[in-house]
Amino acid sequence: MRVQRMFLPAVLLIWSIVVFIPFYLVVTMSLKSPMDLQFSPLSWPSSLQFANYWKAWTQANLGHSFMNSILITATSVILIVILSSMAAYPLARRTEKWSAMLYVYFLAGIMVPFQLAMIPLYKLLKALHLIGEYTGAIMIYSAMGISFAVFLYVSFFKTVPREIEESAQIDGCGPLRLFWVILFPLIKPITSTVVIINSLFIWNDFFIPMLFLQNKAMRNVPLSLFTFTSEYTNNWMLIFAAVVIGSLPLILLFILLQKHFIQGIASGAVKG
Amino acid sequence: MAGSICALHLRRGSMKRIGFDGVFLMPAFMVFTLFLVFPVISSFYYSMTDWNGLSSSMEFIGLDNFQRMFQDKAVWSGLKNTFIIALLVTVFQNGIGLLLALGLQGTGRINRFMRVWFLFPALLSPLAIGYIWSYMYNPLFGVINSILEFIGLSDWTQDWLGDKKLAIYSVIFAIIWQWVAFSMIIYVAGLQSIPRDMYEASNIDGAGALSRFKHITFPLIAPAFTVNMVVTMIVGLKLFDIVFVMTNGGPGGATENLALMLYRQAFSLNQMGYANAIAILMFAIILIFSLIQVTLLRRREVEY
Numbered sequence: 001m002r003v004q005r006m007f008l009p010a011v012l013l014i015w016s017i018v019v020f021i022p023f024y025l026v027v028t029m030s031l032k033s034p035m036d037l038q039f040s041p042l043s044w045p046s047s048l049q050f051a052n053y054w055k056a057w058t059q060a061n062l063g064h065s066f067m068n069s070i071l072i073t074a075t076s077v078i079l080i081v082i083l084s085s086m087a088a089y090p091l092a093r094r095t096e097k098w099s100a101m102l103y104v105y106f107l108a109g110i111m112v113p114f115q116l117a118m119i120p121l122y123k124l125l126k127a128l129h130l131i132g133e134y135t136g137a138i139m140i141y142s143a144m145g146i147s148f149a150v151f152l153y154v155s156f157f158k159t160v161p162r163e164i165e166e167s168a169q170i171d172g173c174g175p176l177r178l179f180w181v182i183l184f185p186l187i188k189p190i191t192s193t194v195v196i197i198n199s200l201f202i203w204n205d206f207f208i209p210m211l212f213l214q215n216k217a218m219r220n221v222p223l224s225l226f227t228f229t230s231e232y233t234n235n236w237m238l239i240f241a242a243v244v245i246g247s248l249p250l251i252l253l254f255i256l257l258q259k260h261f262i263q264g265i266a267s268g269a270v271k272g
Numbered sequence: 273m274a275g276s277i278c279a280l281h282l283r284r285g286s287m288k289r290i291g292f293d294g295v296f297l298m299p300a301f302m303v304f305t306l307f308l309v310f311p312v313i314s315s316f317y318y319s320m321t322d323w324n325g326l327s328s329s330m331e332f333i334g335l336d337n338f339q340r341m342f343q344d345k346a347v348w349s350g351l352k353n354t355f356i357i358a359l360l361v362t363v364f365q366n367g368i369g370l371l372l373a374l375g376l377q378g379t380g381r382i383n384r385f386m387r388v389w390f391l392f393p394a395l396l397s398p399l400a401i402g403y404i405w406s407y408m409y410n411p412l413f414g415v416i417n418s419i420l421e422f423i424g425l426s427d428w429t430q431d432w433l434g435d436k437k438l439a440i441y442s443v444i445f446a447i448i449w450q451w452v453a454f455s456m457i458i459y460v461a462g463l464q465s466i467p468r469d470m471y472e473a474s475n476i477d478g479a480g481a482l483s484r485f486k487h488i489t490f491p492l493i494a495p496a497f498t499v500n501m502v503v504t505m506i507v508g509l510k511l512f513d514i515v516f517v518m519t520n521g522g523p524g525g526a527t528e529n530l531a532l533m534l535y536r537q538a539f540s541l542n543q544m545g546y547a548n549a550i551a552i553l554m555f556a557i558i559l560i561f562s563l564i565q566v567t568l569l570r571r572r573e574v575e576y
Binding site: 008009011012015016018019021022023025026029037040041042079082083084086087089090091094102105106109111112113114115116117118119120121122123124139140142143144146147150175176179200203204205206207211221222225226229236239240243246247250251254255258261262265266267 | 388394395397405407449458512538554
């Protein structure tokens with residue numbers, strides 16, 4: 001009995017340390033001077049080099065990449081929310097066969113690994129002159145995000161009572177207005193799940209930018225970090241300073257909205 | 273409320289309704305079809321060509337790419353690595369995730385704080401995780417070796433990412449480090465949905481902690497278990513970025529999985545057709561394994 005009671009707390013303690021050490025490493029390293037490297041990697045910096053952050057910010061061109069990341073993430077997420085919620089509404093309400101078939105059509109996207117679409121996408125974007133354009137990446141993210149979002153929205157719309165729409169229709173409300181003014185506010189919980197899951201993925205993704213947004217002016221934060229690292233190999237102080245800067249927006253957002261984050265992940269997954 | 277907003281509109285017939293369904297569905301349908309379905313379908317065609325990605329012409333070569341793939345030793349070793357990663361990630365991420373969830377299922381402040389803390393790695397870009405763990409594992413100035421030396425276990429120090437046998441496990445640990453809290457959160461949600469009186473009844477029966485877990489907790493979190501198993505397996509099977517940053521498939525192909533291999537074939541070796549054949553193999557594996565898993569696990573869910 002005693003062993004059992006100690007077991008879980010011991011696991012928690014060990015895992016908190018395992019989570020802590022890499023974060024401690026990143027933060028202390030980002031504040032070290034090259035001289036400190038002769039000491040143990042876990043030693044405290046002999047003096048705090050905040051200048052590392054400024055250097056990383058300018059040399060990795062992070063200001064510009066931040067704007068790119070914000071633009072790409074925000075546009076893609078807004079598109080996913082608008083397109084998926086609108087498509088989900090008739091799919092949840094209509095009982096005809098085409099509706100069920102179309103629903104399965106959208107859902108099939110969940111199973112498809114991006115790699116299967118990757119090479120034809122490259123050819124397609126080339127043909128459309130969208131390689132190295134924000135639009136190309138945004139369209140890919142949107143297409144990838146639609147499946148899961150449609151799934152979440154459809155299951156939520158089915159829980160919204162029809163009486164709300166019927167009374168609105170009797171009042172003479174057109175479908176578009178009915179949707180945006182009356183229904184959309186009701187589906188906020190799912191919208192926050194969709195926004196969280198997709199922002200997390202799109203903000204941190206560097207694979208799609210690496211393939212489709214190579215030119216310097218278009219790079220997002222992870223891709224700038226990647227190119228910066230290959231130019232400044234082994235300047236770990238600057239690399240980690242850039243890592244901290246690039247991770248900060250999501251971490252701050254997470255601390256502010258942690259309840260929504262955790263609920264979003266849990267509800268998103270349990271319904272999946 | 274609705275009356276004031278919508279007063280000017282009149283209800284129309286069903287023809288109109290179909291028109292509006294189109295307005296609602298069309299945008300999503302077009303984006304999804306053009307940028308996902310169409311590429312996926314054409315990938316089956318490209319897999320039967322010798323397209324090199326540069327020239328505009330390509331030749332139809334039937335199933336030659338697939339034949340070549342099954343004779344390619346690198347593909348077999350990539351397949352093996354893919355399975356090792358997926359299997360170990362699934363097992364350990366669920367094992368550790370469930371243990372953490374059992375310890376933190378309460379609603380108290382400390383529990384909530386710890387759950388938030390454990391989620392921090394999941395917020396980082398896989399790229400950042402790659403850099404951080406490359407440094408942790410570094411044989412000369414890395415953190416793990418220096419800790420081992422500090423506690424007097426210098427015999428245990430290793431070249432964690434440079435050793436052919438070890439590298440893949442080192443990478444797997446970094447993946448679990450990043451994602452385990454996702455599984456934990458899903459298990460916590462499952463655990464919190466178990467009614468209290470289930471436990472009270474078992475207390476009266478005098479059931480021990482382990483048997484209570486086996487007979488009450490575990491069956492009742494079956495849906496969370498299904499989701500977690502399937503999701504972690506799929507993530508494991510198609511993993512790309514962390515491996516790409518940490519080892520880029522090395523040393524000597526010891527960590528090269530299918531995702532990495534097809535990326536290299538496509539964009540370094542310009543073998544677009546062949547790479548697509550590997551992508552189809554990957555897709556088939558994901559499809560088959562998740563169908564098997566869902567069928568088996570759903571059956572278990574129904575039993576209880």
